[in-house]
Structures are given as C-alpha cells and as structure tokens.
Amino acid sequence: MSVTVELTYDMGKELGEHRFELEGVETVAEAVSRARERFGDKAEAFDQLGRLAAVAVNGVLASHRRGAKTRLADGDTVSFVKAAAGG
Amino acid sequence: MIKGYAGRVLEVDLSRQEFAFADLDEETARLYIGGKGYGTRLLYDRTAAGIDPLGPENLLIFATGPLNGSVAPQSNRFAVVCKSPLTGGIGNATCGGSFALGMKKAGIDVLVVSGAAPQPVRLEIQGDRDEVRFLDARELWGRGTYDTQKELGKKLYHAVIGPAGENRVLYAGIVSNERIAGRTGVGAVMGSKQLKAVSVGGSRKLDMEDPEKFKAYTKEVRKLFADHPVLGESMKRFGTGAIVNTTNGRNILPTRNFQRGHFDEAVKISGEWVEDHELKGVKTSCIHCPVTCGRDVEVEGKGRVKGPEYETLALLGSNLEIGDIKRVAEWNYHADDLGMDTISLGATLGFAMELHERGMLDVPLSFGSAAGVTEMILDIGHRRGLGDDLADGTMRMSEKYGGKEFAMHVKGLELSAYDPRGSFAQGVEYATTNRGGCHVQGASMYMESTGPLTINPQNLKLKADIPIVQQNLACAINSMVLCIFTTYGMIPKAVHEMRPDSFAHRALVKIFENSGPIFRTVMGLKGNPMMWFEKWLTYITGTKFSAGHLQEIGARIFNLERMYNLREGVTGASDTLPPRILNEPTFDHMDSGHPLPELLPSYYAKRGWDARGVPAPRTLEKLQVRL
Numbered sequence A: 001m002s003v004t005v006e007l008t009y010d011m012g013k014e015l016g017e018h019r020f021e022l023e024g025v026e027t028v029a030e031a032v033s034r035a036r037e038r039f040g041d042k043a044e045a046f047d048q049l050g051r052l053a054a055v056a057v058n059g060v061l062a063s064h065r066r067g068a069k070t071r072l073a074d075g076d077t078v079s080f081v082k083a084a085a086g087g
Numbered sequence B: 001m002i003k004g005y006a007g008r009v010l011e012v013d014l015s016r017q018e019f020a021f022a023d024l025d026e027e028t029a030r031l032y033i034g035g036k037g038y039g040t041r042l043l044y045d046r047t048a049a050g051i052d053p054l055g056p057e058n059l060l061i062f063a064t065g066p067l068n069g070s071v072a073p074q075s076n077r078f079a080v081v082c083k084s085p086l087t088g089g090i091g092n093a094t095c096g097g098s099f100a101l102g103m104k105k106a107g108i109d110v111l112v113v114s115g116a117a118p119q120p121v122r123l124e125i126q127g128d129r130d131e132v133r134f135l136d137a138r139e140l141w142g143r144g145t146y147d148t149q150k151e152l153g154k155k156l157y158h159a160v161i162g163p164a165g166e167n168r169v170l171y172a173g174i175v176s177n178e179r180i181a182g183r184t185g186v187g188a189v190m191g192s193k194q195l196k197a198v199s200v201g202g203s204r205k206l207d208m209e210d211p212e213k214f215k216a217y218t219k220e221v222r223k224l225f226a227d228h229p230v231l232g233e234s235m236k237r238f239g240t241g242a243i244v245n246t247t248n249g250r251n252i253l254p255t256r257n258f259q260r261g262h263f264d265e266a267v268k269i270s271g272e273w274v275e276d277h278e279l280k281g282v283k284t285s286c287i288h289c290p291v292t293c294g295r296d297v298e299v300e301g302k303g304r305v306k307g308p309e310y311e312t313l314a315l316l317g318s319n320l321e322i323g324d325i326k327r328v329a330e331w332n333y334h335a336d337d338l339g340m341d342t343i344s345l346g347a348t349l350g351f352a353m354e355l356h357e358r359g360m361l362d363v364p365l366s367f368g369s370a371a372g373v374t375e376m377i378l379d380i381g382h383r384r385g386l387g388d389d390l391a392d393g394t395m396r397m398s399e400k401y402g403g404k405e406f407a408m409h410v411k412g413l414e415l416s417a418y419d420p421r422g423s424f425a426q427g428v429e430y431a432t433t434n435r436g437g438c439h440v441q442g443a444s445m446y447m448e449s450t451g452p453l454t455i456n457p458q459n460l461k462l463k464a465d466i467p468i469v470q471q472n473l474a475c476a477i478n479s480m481v482l483c484i485f486t487t488y489g490m491i492p493k494a495v496h497e498m499r500p501d502s503f504a505h506r507a508l509v510k511i512f513e514n515s516g517p518i519f520r521t522v523m524g525l526k527g528n529p530m531m532w533f534e535k536w537l538t539y540i541t542g543t544k545f546s547a548g549h550l551q552e553i554g555a556r557i558f559n560l561e562r563m564y565n566l567r568e569g570v571t572g573a574s575d576t577l578p579p580r581i582l583n584e585p586t587f588d589h590m591d592s593g594h595p596l597p598e599l600l601p602s603y604y605a606k607r608g609w610d611a612r613g614v615p616a617p618r619t620l621e622k623l624q625v626r627l
C-alpha cells in the first residue's frame, strides 16, 4: 500500500522535499512517524516546522475523522496544512 | 456634515457634458455609511427597473466612505456600484490603489456618472477649484491600463479602463495603480459610457471628531498588524498566494474546471514559491497599508510587473492545470493591462477547455497546456474571433454551447477559488451573495476551512450562520471603505499560535462549532467599539460603532441589494450552485456534492426571508430599508 505525503512549504524547503511516497503505512500516526524518521537528523526541524500544521487525509482533517488512528487506503494523500489567508 | 465625510456628491452627465456638486445626504450616510452601501442606495433610487446595464441610463457610481482619506491601514479602497452587465443584478466591486484618497482630497465622497459620451472622453476633476474637465480621450482609446496611467502622469489619482472595458468584455474591471475593481463587469459599464479615465485630486484634509485618539490608536493598530501571523507575517511575506498550499491540502483548490480540489503541482504556483524563485524587488501595497500584500515579478519582455494574487494563481493556474508560475504571471499581466477580472477569465478559459475536451467546442485550448492561452486572452480583451464569445463569460457560453452542468458560476458571476464542496459555509455564501459567486463578500471559508479555527467544514453546524455574519460584516467593511483583508486580523495571534492538536485548541473549536444561535447573537450585540475599524469609525465620525451596529448596517445593505436584484428579476431561484458542485463529489466520503438544499431554508429563515428568498416586510421595516 502506498500513500503520498505533502509537507507545508516551510517544511519541504527545510527538509529538501515537498512531496514523497510512503509504502506500507496504515494509519495517520504511522504516516507521521515514518515521515519524521525519513528526515533522520532533521527530525527536530520536522517537529518544529510541523508544530502548527494540522494533518489532512485527502483534504479532510484527521481530527474530523479518527485522529491519529484514522486508517489510510492505497493512493491516499496525507497533507500537512497550515492556517492561511488569501484573497 | 458628519465628520469623516467631505459632504459632497459630484454628478457628471456624460451625454450633456455637464456636472454639478450636490450635498451628501446625511441620513443615507448614517444608514448606509458610504462606499458600497451609499452607492447601492443611489442606484436603487435613481435608476428605473429593467434598464440596459450597458445603456446610458445605467449609473456608474464611485463611492468612498468615512475611513478613506485617513492614514488608517487598509483604508485606501473605493467602491464602484452599477447594474451588472454580467449578472443583470447588482454590480459592485472595490479597488485599492490610491483613487479613493484622490476623491477625498478633492472633497468628493461620491461621484455619480450618468449618460454616455458620443466619443471617448476622460474626466479631470480638480476638487480645490470645483472644476471638472471633459477631455478628448481618443488618443488613449485602445491603450492598456499600464500605459494609460503612465500617460496621465502622477499629479492626480486615476481610475482607468483598458481595451477590455472599451470592448465591453462582460467581466472587465476598473484599474487604479496596479489594483482592480474586478468583479461584475464594472469596467464594461465604464466602457459603454466611453469613459476612459477619471483623474481626481485636491488638497483637502479629512475632518475628524477626535484626531488625537485616532492618531494614538492607529499607532497601536500598526503594531498589532505587524505582530499578527497573517497581516504581519504570511500575507506580508508571501502575499495572498500564501494560501495555495492550504487550499490544496484541504482539497478545495479548483483544478481542471473544478473537477478536482487538488493539484499535484500546486507548490509551484504558491506564494512561498514566488518568494523563493520569482519575486523581483520590493513588495507593493495600496496607499497607507503596512501589509504590502502585492508583489512584483519579472515577465519576459515586460519587465517588473505586479504578480498574480491567489485567485489568479488558482483560476489561471491549477484550474487550467498549469503549474508554471511564469505563464500565470504573464497571463495576469495581460489581464491587468487589458483591464479584466482574472477570476471570471480563468473560469471561462477552464470552461472552454472542458467544452473542447468533450468535443463541444472547437477551440485550441486544453487542460495542462499553455498553448493558445496568451492569444485567447488577447482575443477576449479585443473581442476577436472566438474570444468574442469567451468575453461574455461562462453562463452565456453555456447557453450557446451547452455544458450548463459544469459552467462554474452563480447568477452569472464565475466562482472564486475555494471549492465549496470542502467548505460548506462558503457554498451558502456563494449561492446567496447578491452579486453572485464571490468570496470577498463574506470570506466564510476563513472561518471554517482555511483559518486557524478548524471546525468541520463539511457538516451542517453553523453553515447558515457564518455566511450571514460574514456577509453583513463585509457589506459594512465595503462601505467604510476598508480592505476586506482586515477581517483576517480578527482572529487573535494567540489562537494562531495554538497547536491544532492541543486540548485548548480543540476545546475552542468545539465551543465555536456548537455555539449555534449564540454566535449570531454575540456578533449582534451593540456595545462598545472593540475592533480597530469600529474604533476608527467612532473616532472619525463621533458616532459609536460596535460589532452589533455594523451587523445591523451590513444587513440593511445586504437586504437592499436583494431588493434591487428582485426588482431586476434576479430571484431566489438563482440562489444556487453549479450542478457540478451540487452533484459531483470530490471527497471520498461524499456520495454527492454540496448540501445546499438542506442549508438554504435555514439561511432564509435566519435572514428573515420567506421560502422564496424574499425579505419579509417586517425584516425590511426593522432594518429601515425603504423601497
């Protein structure tokens, strides 16, 4: 099973990639922890920059589903999303 | 005269080439503030039902409010009001830049343009001498908005149209500096009057009730703005494009003519990307605004020009499946120079691409390809070839070529760049907003899906209440006239700094989401001024304004707009969303689209309207809406 992870711009810039695939993750918690591990030495930056980001699965915040326990399906997109204003 | 107003309305009759100054009506100013509110009142009273929006009988009203002419941050906007040629109902748009300041310096609150000139003219208004000159503009006719403003020089403040307005493109706008009153075709109305430009200036100063308090408080607000995560940080650093990655992550970024809400290449058209890769030189702002949300980019062959805003990045970017910021910036430049609304333009191009994809229109435009787009934009602005059809917008295109189920407009006005299937309150706002499918008449999405209060945007809780409060507030803001982005500062820094998964944040969101009728009751309380714009209005005019006062005035304006629409035949039947939005799911848990039919009756009832969307007589009476 494969899911796509999309980071906030700041995270992606600091960590070197905005978007990547993860194999074999079944829940939001696993996806977040595997994404964090992926950046090894930079895990602290991952935590710091992701601090104010919410996690969404295919556009729906995990907090509106089952939180960290939300189950993922093949092809899902897990996004780190910041509050923002536009025009 | 109430402080904050110049006290004068300038009436200009282009057919007779005559002008006259009249007194501003104080009662109307008390009831409707100024700007959009005052303009709507005038339009309702002074035009007959059923007029041709592009005929000489339509009025083109430029209106300022009591905050204009002060140094309050974001107080640089003027409103334009007329009958819309795009929707047939109320037409209005606001614009930053510096023209509003010019009007107040000239001692003019409202400029009412009637009739039509027999050949292209421009107006030069010297407020200090009470002089209005009707000048031959044949030399300027056909020239772009950049070039025209350059030619007019820097002594006066200008509002101009480009070729799109001259050619009556139904979504042409009016430009001041690099800003545009974009929506509902106000530029086409100016073009129909053969009015190329209005230039205005003078040396009058704004008379305030309490200038000391105003000055001291404005200093505080500047600090507050500088320290705010949106106004002082994200919009300042990245402009309105800072939201691209957020709407993409929330699956509400229009993609492929709203077929999807997620674009894989979104990051490359985001504000942050522009900052890191394309931004040239200084950031730009409307006059007296510390937010500086404008940014310049380099466009090949054109030099440094204004960069695209979020709406443009989405409608000309993801909506066409173009992830190339250079192309979007180039198209934005052409649209600005031709003087047309990039929201309606992008939506119409997306619609044409889908028609082509389905074999319903023979046009050299395809999703994901930049080929032919520049040429089509120029053709639209000049109404050449097929561009002549696209210049009429999505609704009319769908009447001619079919495809009504994927024509993305409400009341004829193309939808902005927040897909309401992931933002239910925003969908109710689109459906009910009197000028049509637009987000800056409330910006409900910020309260449910893009701002820091992450309530569930896909249930029915508060989804009829948020649009009412937000629409009322926007009506008031657009009448002061302040930039609507000021409302992004209303959620305090402390809330932005809460971790979304923290107990405190989750508790706050729960309380808000379950506040039910309390939300509107609290917003309607008439107490002391709390927000900066309430205090500014109070210090400038000497009359107390609070949230409740603004809700009441906003509701009055909104109901008057509704009565105008009803009079013009734009009824509650048009309070709907495009069939694609109602029927096609874009989220995996959805069976269908936006649940508007479940929300609309509740919205109507809370507004005090009947089941057909008509304001009840007692609602109008309570709000003092005279017909």
Ligand code: SF4
Pocket (backbone or CB within 6 Å): B074, B075, B076, B096, B097, B284, B285, B286, B289, B290, B291, B292, B293, B294, B483, B484, B485
């Ligand atoms: S926030 Fe942006 S659009 Fe609004 S007044 Fe300031 S610079 Fe202009």
